[in-house]
Amino acid sequence: MPTGVALRDARQQLFDAAERVLLRDGPNALTSRAVTTEAGCAKGVLHRHFSDFDTFLAELVEDRIARVRAQEADLCERAGTGTVVGNLAEALTEVFETVAVAIVALITSRDELRAKLRATRPTGVPLATEAVTMIASYLAAERGLGRIAADADVDTLAPMLVGAGHLVFADRTGPRPSPEAVRKVVATTVAGVVRDR
Structure with missing residues (x-):
């Protein structure tokens, strides 16, 4: 049956x-x-x-990474529109309101999964690393359009934004952060370089 x-x-x-x-x-x-x-x-x-559960989990992570890469293309297309702070806040919310925070915790808690992922991703934390790449690409696009200072270090700002975003969304049992709270973190992080908020 x-x-x-x-x-x-x-x-x-x-x-x-x-x-x-x-x-x-x-x-x-x-x-x-x-x-x-x-x-x-x-x-x-x-x-x-799937051959085993860790292979399933590794492919789950890869599937979610593909979503972040698709999000990167969409975010970069928005360069020059809306506000830099608004676009960044929406992007971080989209990454971290989904499963990203839980996946980062999953990766750090499962040795076999981490080993499988290290075979193709030897550095960084999968998903978080792709989120940093997405944010850096967007910031570079905005810098090219003059909406971010020409001397802005996007390779430093991107992990700062992703790390701050991760912390804002880290408590999965508490209330979700408000859009205003996310915008405040983003605005504070990029205050010295953004010309159009």
Whole structure:
């Protein structure tokens, strides 16, 4: 007798289920059983698509990194529009209101997952590193348009913004930070270089 529901795109549905578990219950609650229960399918479905649970988790991280890369393209297209502070605050919110904070915690708590990711990403913290690249690219685009000082060190500002954003969103059990709180952190961080807030 079949168990669970038929999955059209099993990999994506398993990733989405893992994200829901991470957001709701945190990294310690993320098990293969929790993922398949959340997805409404038999445990064997996960192992049909992934050789082991750490491989599943590594591919989940890669999938979420691809989303940040897509977000980078969108953010860079916004250079010259809106305000620099507003664009940065929206970008950081989009990264950290999703699963990024939980994934960073997951990576730091699982040695085998970290080892798998190190095979292709030898430096930095996956997802956070891509967020830094996204912010640096955007800041460079705005610098090229003259909305940020010509001597602005975007390679230093980007990790400062991502680190501050991570801290603002780090408490997954507390209330989400307000848009004003995020804007304040961004505005304070870039105050010396932004010409158009």
